[in-house]
Amino acid sequence: MDNKFVVSLSPHVHSGESTSRLMFNVVLALTPAFAVSLYYFGLGALVVTLLAVLSCVLFEYLIQKFILKVTPTITDGSAIVTGLLLAFNVPSNLPWYIVVVGSLFAIGVAKMSFGGLGSNPFNPALAARVFMLISFPVQMTSWPLPIESRLKYIDAVTGPTPLSILKEELKKGETISQISDQIPTHMQMFMGLMGGSLGEIAAFALLIGFVWLLYKKVITWHIPITIFTTIFVFTGILWLINPEKNADPIFHLVTGGVMIGAIFMATDYVTSPMHPKGMIIFGLGIGLLTVIIRVWGAYPEGVSFAILIMNAFVPLINRYVKPKRFGEEVKRNG
Amino acid sequence: MLKTFAKGGVHPPENKLSANRPIETLPLPARVSIPVSQHIGAPATILVAKGDKVKVGQLIAQSAGFVSANIHSSVSGTVESVDVVLDSSGYKRPAITIVVEGDEWDSSIDRTPDIKTEINLSAQEIIKKITDAGIVGMGGATFPSHVKLSVPTGKKADVLIINGVECEPYLTSDHRLMLEKGHELMVGIQMLMRALNVDRAMIGVENNKPDAIKYLTEISSSYKGISVHALKVKYPQGGEKQLIKALINREVPSGGLPIDVGAVVHNVGTAFAVYEAVQKNKPLFERVVTVTGKNLAKPSNFLVRIGTPVSELISAAGGIPTDTAKVVNGGPMMGKAVVDVNVPVTKGTSGVIVFPATESKRKTESVCIRCAKCVSVCPMGLEPYLLTRMSQRMMFENMEHERVLDCIECGSCSFTCPANLPLLDYIRLGKSEVNKIVRARKN
Numbered sequence: 151m152d153n154k155f156v157v158s159l160s161p162h163v164h165s166g167e168s169t170s171r172l173m174f175n176v177v178l179a180l181t182p183a184f185a186v187s188l189y190y191f192g193l194g195a196l197v198v199t200l201l202a203v204l205s206c207v208l209f210e211y212l213i214q215k216f217i218l219k220v221t222p223t224i225t226d227g228s229a230i231v232t233g234l235l236l237a238f239n240v241p242s243n244l245p246w247y248i249v250v251v252g253s254l255f256a257i258g259v260a261k262m263s264f265g266g267l268g269s270n271p272f273n274p275a276l277a278a279r280v281f282m283l284i285s286f287p288v289q290m291t292s293w294p295l296p297i298e299s300r301l302k303y304i305d306a307v308t309g310p311t312p313l314s315i316l317k318e319e320l321k322k323g324e325t326i327s328q329i330s331d332q333i334p335t336h337m338q339m340f341m342g343l344m345g346g347s348l349g350e351i352a353a354f355a356l357l358i359g360f361v362w363l364l365y366k367k368v369i370t371w372h373i374p375i376t377i378f379t380t381i382f383v384f385t386g387i388l389w390l391i392n393p394e395k396n397a398d399p400i401f402h403l404v405t406g407g408v409m410i411g412a413i414f415m416a417t418d419y420v421t422s423p424m425h426p427k428g429m430i431i432f433g434l435g436i437g438l439l440t441v442i443i444r445v446w447g448a449y450p451e452g453v454s455f456a457i458l459i460m461n462a463f464v465p466l467i468n469r470y471v472k473p474k475r476f477g478e479e480v481k482r483n484g
Numbered sequence: 485m486l487k488t489f490a491k492g493g494v495h496p497p498e499n500k501l502s503a504n505r506p507i508e509t510l511p512l513p514a515r516v517s518i519p520v521s522q523h524i525g526a527p528a529t530i531l532v533a534k535g536d537k538v539k540v541g542q543l544i545a546q547s548a549g550f551v552s553a554n555i556h557s558s559v560s561g562t563v564e565s566v567d568v569v570l571d572s573s574g575y576k577r578p579a580i581t582i583v584v585e586g587d588e589w590d591s592s593i594d595r596t597p598d599i600k601t602e603i604n605l606s607a608q609e610i611i612k613k614i615t616d617a618g619i620v621g622m623g624g625a626t627f628p629s630h631v632k633l634s635v636p637t638g639k640k641a642d643v644l645i646i647n648g649v650e651c652e653p654y655l656t657s658d659h660r661l662m663l664e665k666g667h668e669l670m671v672g673i674q675m676l677m678r679a680l681n682v683d684r685a686m687i688g689v690e691n692n693k694p695d696a697i698k699y700l701t702e703i704s705s706s707y708k709g710i711s712v713h714a715l716k717v718k719y720p721q722g723g724e725k726q727l728i729k730a731l732i733n734r735e736v737p738s739g740g741l742p743i744d745v746g747a748v749v750h751n752v753g754t755a756f757a758v759y760e761a762v763q764k765n766k767p768l769f770e771r772v773v774t775v776t777g778k779n780l781a782k783p784s785n786f787l788v789r790i791g792t793p794v795s796e797l798i799s800a801a802g803g804i805p806t807d808t809a810k811v812v813n814g815g816p817m818m819g820k821a822v823v824d825v826n827v828p829v830t831k832g833t834s835g836v837i838v839f840p841a842t843e844s845k846r847k848t849e850s851v852c853i854r855c856a857k858c859v860s861v862c863p864m865g866l867e868p869y870l871l872t873r874m875s876q877r878m879m880f881e882n883m884e885h886e887r888v889l890d891c892i893e894c895g896s897c898s899f900t901c902p903a904n905l906p907l908l909d910y911i912r913l914g915k916s917e918v919n920k921i922v923r924a925r926k927n
Binding site: 155156157158159160161162163164165167168169171172223226228266267268269370419420422423424425426468472473474475476477478 | 735738817824843855895
């Protein structure tokens with residue numbers, strides 16, 4: 151017996167969990183939503199998603215290889231997830247060059263310039279979405295209508311989203327009952343039958359992804375459920391006060407980016423707090439800001455801004471909100 | 485709902501390969517090397533010299549203070565040398581090497597197989613016997629048992645907790661002991677109860693040992709005050725603080741001891757050693773060791789004399805597999821990797837695991853993605869990612885503030901980290917630096 155053994159400190163076994171496996175599970179969890187958007191938006195959804203994923207991976211590779219001169223880590227899957235989420239947050243008729251510029255912003259500015267995976271303070275896909283919204287406001291807010299535009303990409307038939315109808319009409323002084331015929335039913339919206347970003351529309355598909363992420367223990371319930379509850383309670387109170395000027399809480403949950411934001415964007419590991427208490431504060435902030443922007447802000451939708459604003463608070467939350475230590479609340483009797 | 489501890493924890497693959505293998509007595513080796521520091525505390529003072537003849541059970545090194553333990557010869561023969569030998573910690577430490585000649589036991593040891601259930605000694609007499617026999621915590625911590633039994637004035641124990649959890653994967657020595665030495669165990673527990681002056685003892689056993697739970701529950705009815713509790717399988721339930729939390733829902737305060745919440749915890753192996761010491765007058769010189777590994781021909785549980793080279797155990801279990809790249813003394817979560825298979829078995833050796841090359845090396849590290857899994861699995865409610873970053877930046881005073889000294893080094897954080905970061909390595913480094921700071925402050 152020779153004695154050339156490996157000597158390392160304990161533990162000597164590992165769970166086998168890895169970054170790429172976690173990312174793979176996020177990709178799997180996004181699959182139902184992608185399938186729905188292929189069904190509703192067809193060609194446009196396919197083109198934009200492929201383009202975003204390929205550009206994100208390519209930019210990450212190029213930046214790591216030629217600018218940072220480090221070994222590229224594209225196999226960890228994080229750039230694929232960023233690409234998917236970026237695509238899911240834009241209209242399916244977005245011109246190709248905007249998708250590419252957005253991907254460059256997500257990877258180059260929001261992620262790599264801060265030090266890459268694990269170091270970025272803001273969710274890259276959302277930062278890019280806001281960048282595109284400000285830079286290309288027209289293209290970023292022309293929403294293809296589901297089903298009608300399946301075989302079209304740029305030339306898709308467009309229409310407003312339920313949230314923009316709500317914002318515009320209420321501004322004109324209309325009441326909820328007067329505009330109800332312009333807004334799809336709750337069930338239609340739950341199934342995704344409305345205008346919107348290509349991956350955000352179908353609440354049911356995103357919820358299937360949520361169940362998968364919970365089952366695989368990729369995320370915990372804390373952030374999404376807190377966001378849902380906060381939005382439900384806040385908009386519920388407003389609705390009870392004046393149901394003619396405020397949409398009902400279910401409407402707020404199934405429209406816009408609440409589902410994809412709460413389940414996939416706010417739970418981004420890097421940009422969310424590290425333990426349950428902090429996650430609940432984070433979720434609460436996102437819920438409140440979303441409703442404030444939707445009801446009183448200039449934009450019809452506020453999930454992206456709410457998440458980005460709360461991203462900025464994460465270091466502060468991690469610093470001051472500590473997990474309960476074992477044996478903390480007991481006094482020694484000696 | 486089975487009981488368990490509340491915070492954190494992981495569930496590594498159990499791999500209890502030797503669970504159905506009865507305890508076999510390992511043949512005597514040609515020589516043994518008995519380290520004089522097999523316990524936490526001061527090394528024992530050596531009483532023998534080269535050339536001395538010794539018998540099995542003879543005191544060869546004497547306890548050097550309150551927190552120390554006697555060392556007895558595990559074989560009969562001639563002292564070949566008193567020198568330093570490599571032990572499982574990787575350091576060369578003083579040890580007594582004895583060449584085995586025959587198997588002559590000290591005449592005071594009762595070698596009959598009868599189980600003596602009568603207890604007619606006082607608490608002091610029991611503690612004295614335990615002290616004399618050199619008994620230490622057999623679960624691996626090797627803290628001298630008599631220290632735990634000497635309750636400081638002003639404190640009172642109301643429950644004895646017996647650790648039959650064996651939460652480490654692979655290990656089965658406690659499991660076999662519970663199945664094969666149940667009555668001896670019960671008598672040992674009753675003696676510990678008397679020593680502590682408590683009227684109840686709770687045995688905690690994880691639910692992956694249903695046969696042991698069933699058997700102990702059956703026989704416990706004839707022993708007053710002893711109850712058996714099935715626990716949900718979750719690592720590190722064998723940690724004292726976690727086991728107390730699981731069984732009686734009390735939290736040992738930060739920096740405190742179990743006695744602060746009225747509990748004293750002893751391992752089943754320790755309770756068995758107490759039985760032998762008190763009822764059979766037999767000092768601690770042999771123990772049950774699990775020898776296991778996925779590629780080992782015959783994973784086994786051996787009754788082994790202290791000082792036997794680990795290589796003898798591996799040979800008896802079918803020889804070292806050719807692809808072995810790591811040998812661990814203890815469990816896979818907290819055991820120590822040895823540099824050499826000739827290191828001796830000590831009082832704290834609960835198992836020997838041989839790992840194939842494919843499982844010996846750590847996987848490549850990647851960056852922290854702040855997934856918070858380390859925070860959620862930490863049974864002490866600490867933030868391993870934060871402690872690691874502080875340790876890397878040598879921010880030791882901040883680490884103290886973040887309660888690094890509460891860390892029980894269970895390894896759940898490193899086990900679970902998707903980036904394969906050596907979190908516990910950095911935390912250990914920080915812990916030792918913080919301990920230095922704390923000591924300097926006291927002086």
